[in-house]
Amino acid sequence: MVVRKNTAYYIKRTLFYLLIGLLAFVCVIPLYWMVRSAFMKNTDIYVMDPFIFWPSKMLWSNFTSAWNSAPFTKYAFNTIVIVAANILGTLLTSSMAAYAFSRVKWKGRGFCFGMILITMMLPGAVTIVPQFLIWRNLHMVDTYVPLILPAFLGGGAFNIFLLRQFFLAIPNDLDEAAEIDGAGKLRIFLQIILPLSKSAMIVVALFTFLGNWNDFFGPIIYLNSKDKFTLAVGLLQFQGDYATKWNLLMAASTIVVAPCILIYLIGQRYLIEGISLTGMKA
Amino acid sequence: MRYKEKKLLNAKTKSNLVGWAFALPAVIGFLFLNLVPMLLSGYYSFCDYNIIRKPVWSGFNNYISLFKGTDTTFWLSVKATLLYTVMAVPANLIFSFAIALLLNRDMVGRAFFRSLFYLPCILPAVASSFVWILLMNPDFGLFNVILDFLHLPESKFFWDKSSVLPSIVFMGIWSTGSTQVIFLAGLQNIPRVYYEALEIDGGNAWHKFWSVTLPMVSSTLFFNLVIGIIGALQVFGAAYIITEGGPNNASLFYVFNLWRQAFKYMDMGKASAMAWVLFVVVLLATLVVFKTSNKWVYNEGGDQ
Numbered sequence: 001m002v003v004r005k006n007t008a009y010y011i012k013r014t015l016f017y018l019l020i021g022l023l024a025f026v027c028v029i030p031l032y033w034m035v036r037s038a039f040m041k042n043t044d045i046y047v048m049d050p051f052i053f054w055p056s057k058m059l060w061s062n063f064t065s066a067w068n069s070a071p072f073t074k075y076a077f078n079t080i081v082i083v084a085a086n087i088l089g090t091l092l093t094s095s096m097a098a099y100a101f102s103r104v105k106w107k108g109r110g111f112c113f114g115m116i117l118i119t120m121m122l123p124g125a126v127t128i129v130p131q132f133l134i135w136r137n138l139h140m141v142d143t144y145v146p147l148i149l150p151a152f153l154g155g156g157a158f159n160i161f162l163l164r165q166f167f168l169a170i171p172n173d174l175d176e177a178a179e180i181d182g183a184g185k186l187r188i189f190l191q192i193i194l195p196l197s198k199s200a201m202i203v204v205a206l207f208t209f210l211g212n213w214n215d216f217f218g219p220i221i222y223l224n225s226k227d228k229f230t231l232a233v234g235l236l237q238f239q240g241d242y243a244t245k246w247n248l249l250m251a252a253s254t255i256v257v258a259p260c261i262l263i264y265l266i267g268q269r270y271l272i273e274g275i276s277l278t279g280m281k282a
Numbered sequence: 283m284r285y286k287e288k289k290l291l292n293a294k295t296k297s298n299l300v301g302w303a304f305a306l307p308a309v310i311g312f313l314f315l316n317l318v319p320m321l322l323s324g325y326y327s328f329c330d331y332n333i334i335r336k337p338v339w340s341g342f343n344n345y346i347s348l349f350k351g352t353d354t355t356f357w358l359s360v361k362a363t364l365l366y367t368v369m370a371v372p373a374n375l376i377f378s379f380a381i382a383l384l385l386n387r388d389m390v391g392r393a394f395f396r397s398l399f400y401l402p403c404i405l406p407a408v409a410s411s412f413v414w415i416l417l418m419n420p421d422f423g424l425f426n427v428i429l430d431f432l433h434l435p436e437s438k439f440f441w442d443k444s445s446v447l448p449s450i451v452f453m454g455i456w457s458t459g460s461t462q463v464i465f466l467a468g469l470q471n472i473p474r475v476y477y478e479a480l481e482i483d484g485g486n487a488w489h490k491f492w493s494v495t496l497p498m499v500s501s502t503l504f505f506n507l508v509i510g511i512i513g514a515l516q517v518f519g520a521a522y523i524i525t526e527g528g529p530n531n532a533s534l535f536y537v538f539n540l541w542r543q544a545f546k547y548m549d550m551g552k553a554s555a556m557a558w559v560l561f562v563v564v565l566l567a568t569l570v571v572f573k574t575s576n577k578w579v580y581n582e583g584g585d586q
Contacts, residue, residue, distance in 0.1 A: 016384075016387065016389070017389075019384070020384050020385075020389070020395060023381070023384075023399075024395055024398050024399070027398060027399055027401070027402065027456070028398070028401075029417075029424070030402070030410065030413045030414065030417060030456065031401075031413075033413055033416065033417055033424060034409070034412075034413045034416075037416060045416075045422065046421075046422045047422075048422050048426075048427055051427060092307075093307040093308060093311075094308070096304045096305070096307060096308070097304065097305050097307065097308035099304050100300075100301045100302075100303075100304035100305035100308075101305065104297060104300050104301040104304060105297050105301065106297055106298040106299075106300070106301025106302060106305075107298050107301075108301075108302070109301060109305075112305055112308075112309055112312070115312055115317075116308060116312055119312065119316045121512065121564075121568065122316060122320070122561070123512070123515075123516050123537075123557070123560055123561055123564055124516070125516060125518075125537045125540050125541075125557050125560055126319075126320060126323060126557040126558065126560065126561045127315065127316060127319040127320060127323065127557075128541075128544075128557075129319075129323055129326070129544045129550055129553050129554050129557060130318070130319035130320075130322035130323045130326065130554070131315065131319045132544070132545075133322070133326075133333075133550065134314070134318070134319065134322075150311060150315055152307060153307050153308065153310050153311025153314070153315060154307055154308030154309075154310075154311035154312065155308075155311075160308060185297075185300045185304075186300075189304070210404050213406065214404075214405070214406035214407060214408075216406075216407065216408055216519075216522075216523075217518070220522075221545060231406075232406050232407075232408045232409075233408075235406075235408045235409060235412070236408055236523065239412060246416060249412055250412070250413070250416070253408075253409035253412050253413065254409075256406055256408075256409050257405055257406060257409045257410075260404050260405055260406065261401070261404075261405075263404075264397075264401065264404045268397045268400070271400075271404075272396065272397070272400065272463055
């Protein structure tokens with residue numbers, strides 16, 4: 001009896017792992033397909049019979065030719081500037097706001113926080129037209145200002161909310177002890193709250209990196225000159241110009257995707273904790 | 283000096299000043315990136331406003347021409363978006379809930395699989411869309427090879443008006459990692475005792491699922507449903523990157539159409555009216571889900 005139960009158990013377990021393994025396999029197919037095609041001769045991509053699982057000769061040269069067929073070095077530089085500025089601005093101003101909303105008592109706090117929370121529900125499409133017109137009147141279209149300045153103005157409701165949740169979990173005794181020792185609110189923020197919130201700050205930095213690295217909606221609206229494009233928009237442009245060169249397009253895509261995967265591998269533990277903490281994503 | 287300062291500003295005023303100072307960038311951001319644009323877009327929606335000329339008040343003209351169908355694309359894009367929402371929201375919820383249920387079992391390598399299933403979410407939409415274009419190519423894509431292998435009929439995927447929406451939904455299922463993670467967090471919050479109690483009463487796996495798991499995650503399900511509907515109504519990327527609204531306007535998503543009115547045809551008045559219609563619809567959809575939620579969402583603490 002016991003033995004039979006065990007057999008059933010093992011069959012069940014095996015089926016379970018087979019199922020989840022199959023799902024994992026399906027999940028990575030697109031990535032596999034991208035890398036596979038990036039290494040192939042373009043004519044081989046059109047061959048379906050016999051089916052080519054992996055190129056017999058890996059063409060590393062696809063990566064250099066893809067990179068050199070468009071100003072990708074320039075795009076990469078532009079993207080890094082935008083991403084870095086956004087990370088800096090978001091870390092600075094969202095943590096400040098989160099601090100004000102969690103550990104300082106002031107008149108209007110609840111109201112302001114409520115308003116900022118509501119913006120999370122606001123469809124981006126509602127504000128994009130007037131936002132564009134405002135930047136246009138300020139003669140800021142085709143500059144990076146519309147893509148960077150918002151990060152220095154709070155850095156988005158999601159990040160403020162995430163950091164506030166985290167700050168609330170830090171015991172109040174620490175502030176009180178510091179205040180008795182004569183520390184002001186600014187010193188408490190810089191020397192107690194921020195150092196204790198490293199992991200939350202990392203989550204915000206990671207989300208900001210990914211959000212801006214991957215963003216194409218902002219750049220297609222605000223940037224016109226080709227030499228100001230980001231990698232995501234450069235990739236879009238590349239597809240328009242080289243629609244039939246699938247191997248080069250996949251090589252370029254692989255290069256743009258690689259930093260995301262690298263960052264994800266380093267920070268995925270923090271990211272997933274961040275989502276579980278707030279119950280949402282950026 | 284210090285003593286004097288303390289005397290001048292009493293603690294309450296000082297706290298108020300400090301609070302406002304720390305929140306100031308975010309408050310300015312709220313005003314100039316959200317509130318002012320909202321009001322402006324409301325005003326423009328009542329204007330005849332082509333970007334080259336100044337806005338001229340035109341009453342309800344924009345709204346009337348939208349609803350009367352003077353521009354046929356409005357209703358086409360409403361239809362495409364609603365169809366997409368009706369397909370994508372349940373598909374994403376069911377799939378990500380199923381994945382979360384699998385990941386919630388006792389298993390080796392849970393963290394690994396969770397990270398793997400989340401991975402597609404962090405990829406640039408542009409790059410992953412290109413891969414899907416290649417995978418779903420009717421002539422030399424992998425998917426038709428698989429369909430052939432399984433002796434199923436081939437599909438034209440993004441390139442046929444009847445298969446384009448299911449194809450976009452399928453592509454979307456691939457990147458539901460964040461929904462999965464939220465479901466999993468909800469599942470892991472269910473106290474084990476509930477299951478143990480049911481086991482003592484002789485309940486089987488089905489009973490456990492139906493009378494413990496489902497009620498206990500109903501609030502998570504509710505949250506994901508709201509977020510899912512709001513997101514689906516604003517679908518944009520696939521239309522912009524892959525289909526350009528085609529074939530035959532079958533994937534002319536609402537926000538894509540809005541973007542086109544604003545930034546291709548420069549009709550800021552009509553685009554603003556469309557934006558407000560969307561805003562109201564999103565608000566109504568959220569309200570309806572909230573209103574009906576007390577019928578099916580179980581709150582352990584009674585009212586919350």
